[in-house]
Amino acid sequence: MEDNKPNDQQIRDLLRRYVAGEASDAERRAVDAWYRLFVDQAPAPQAEEAEGPRATGAATATPPARPGVFRRYRWWAVAASLLVAVWWGGTLLLRSGHEPQGNDSATVRLFSSAEHRKRIELPDGTVVMLNVHSQLEVPEDFNAGHRHVALTGEAFFDVARMPESPFSVRSGLLTTRVLGTSFNVEGYAEDKTVKVAVVSGLVEVSKATAGKPDSLLSGGIARNQTLTFRKDDGSVAIRTEDSRLISAWQTGxxxxxxxxxxxxxxxxxxxxxxxxxxxxxxxxxxxxxxxxxxxxxxxxxxxxxxxxxxxxxxxxxxxxxxxx
CATH class of the missing domain: 3.55.50.30 (Phage tail protein beta-alpha-beta fold)
Structure with missing residues (x-):
């Protein structure tokens, strides 16, 4: 009934708790249900021609829309889109609570659910495939002279080449920096390691050190090489592995x-x-x-x-x- 609809402030508070990881199980289920229904309305990604390493960025099929169910939850989509959600390239973005300070940029957070991987195309043409239970943070001024993102979880990056503007991914203490290449980063919070695997090109990896400039771990790992960083003791191992297998999670x-x-x-x-x-x-x-x-x-x-x-x-x- 009309009187049972939540007001704008209640919706704001719920989504803020969800983004901060403070929502109850029931609240998370409600937001996840709305999110899946909202995503169901998005057009399926365009099929891409398989060509070399880029073929590994194939999108997963989007479930068919369920208009009858969507109507029951329409207030979620309308209210949330007016308050804190925007569409960017067919992908839902939730604003974080972070506000810009000086030269600092506000960020948006992109989520994959526990059940579905998500394909994202950034404004520079870079394609990102998020694995399940993952999050990508992107500055709102991403295309304004710098390309920096932050990852929690796992993702495959097919980076658009821009020699004048390096692309970097922060995952925990590690930063992976490239000009134009394809690589996989796995760094879930519960894992003891962060692992970078290169499919094409060269990748530079550095580690954050409190109060000091980042320390370089490798100036260039190449195709079919991986760098594994252990969180407990800070050790680093560079190995030769089949990077196609490492990023094969994209196809299940x-x-x-x-x-x-x-x-x-x-x-x-x-x-x-x-x-x-x-x-x-x-x-x-x-x-x-x-x-x-x-x-x-x-x-x-x-x-x-x-x-x-x-x-x-x-x-x-x-x-x-x-x-x-």
């Missing part, structure tokens, strides 16, 4: 490369949108490497159980890993 594949049991558990849980519950006794430092193309969760759990000698179970939306 799952790559496990030199991960411990807890690390692969986190990755598997994210991939299938499950909550990880792992027995704390499983602290073996053994590292596992395997790639799954299109296997379902049950098939993957069976293989990993054989490989790790642990018990994998899916129950009530949870991924349970326990000793045998």
């Amino acid at each position: 594949e799952l790559d496990i490369n030199r991960l411990t049991l807890p690390e692969l558990g986190h990755k598997l849980a994210r991939h299938f949108n499950r909550t990880l519950v792992i027995d704390p006794r499983l602290t073996d430092d053994t590292r596992y490497t395997i790639h799954f193309a299109n296997e379902n969760l049950r098939e993957i759990m069976d293989v990993l159980a054989e490989m790790t000698h642990a018990n994998f179970e899916e129950k009530g939306g949870k991924l349970l890993i326990q000793p045998n």
